[in-house]
Amino acid sequence: MLIQACVSLNALPTLRCATNQFVSMCIKRIGRWRVAIAMLLCLMLLSCAGTIQPSDERRYELKGTVVSFNKAQQQVVITHETIPELMDAMTMSFTLKEDSAYDVMKAGDQIQATLVVDGDRSWLENPIVTQVISAPAGPAGGAAAIAEPQPGDAVPNFRLVNQDNRKVGLADYRGQLLLLTFIYTRCPLPDYCTLMSNNFAEINRELLKDPNLRTKAHLLSVSIDPTRDTPPVLRSYGAAHTGNYADEKFQQWEFVTGQPEEVKKLATFFGLSSMADGDEIIHSLCTALVSPDGKVLKIYRGNEWKPADVLADIRAALSNQPATS
Secondary structure, three states, X not given: OHHHHHHHHHOOOOHHHOOHHHHHHHHHHHOHHHHHHHHHHHHXXXXXXXXXXXXXXXXXXXXEEEEEEEOOOOEXXXXXXXXXXXXXXXXXXXXXXXXXXXXXXXXXXXXXEEEEEEOOEEEEEEEEEEOOOOOOOXXXXXXXXXXXXXXXXXXXXXXXXXXXXXEEEHHHHOOOEEEEEEEOOOOOOOOOHXXXXXXXXXXXXXXXXXXXXXXXXXXXXXXXXXXXXXXHHHHHHHHHHHOOOOOOOOOOEEEEEOOHHHHHXXXXXXXXXXXXXXXXXXXXXXXXXXXXXXXXXEEEEOOOOOHHHHHHHHHHHHOOOOOOO
């Protein structure tokens, strides 16, 4: 009875809604100390209710053109206009869970939707698709055909520059297991570049704990925005993710970019959509594990992979065991 009374009080704005008559009745029937316990329970329930945090959703209007889509994965690639107070115009993949939209859209259609950013997630809501009759037909099923290297393929020696403005090539990392991913520092969506960098930060911490892994594995974050992501920008961004602002040596985890054409070739090799001319960025997600002899071991598409799984693959590879499928 006491708990039921507390639950009903919890539905009221304040405890003032409990009447004096109710309190008097409780005192007579169950005693003052039991009433005190009941009131304490009510206060605890109300306190817990007050700790529920409101949603931190931010909403932005998105307008653009459908490039491709994959209904099974609930992903749509859109070339969108500038989104005020969020990001410049670019082409990238978004999560869209409304299956009915995929049944009517095709490559070249215009799309308008609400982009929701909440914590470490983002997605599209309320899509409006406007068909363009003259739009070219997309790949079968709407899924973009992306060529990517296969396990065992040799990785070319792409030439880059790191956060210290030092020239490096992928061949420089031969003898070590290399884990690389693609980012750009201005990316505002929490489940894109920020997630990739946070995942790498977690992997980096685990590698540093293990002397054996620390000497045999290396991390590389490649910026696909070489115009803006200069070495000083990469150094600042990298230090923010390693947590060592004052004296980061970047011995385990480097941040690199390069000449636009070289970065474009590197991204294309690993199956990313090529960067467009000018300032527009075509942004998708790809993380790759490269063997010590410079060959592709595994490609991690999208943002669903977990640091623990990659660490397991790293340990398996270093133990001359096949990586997990």
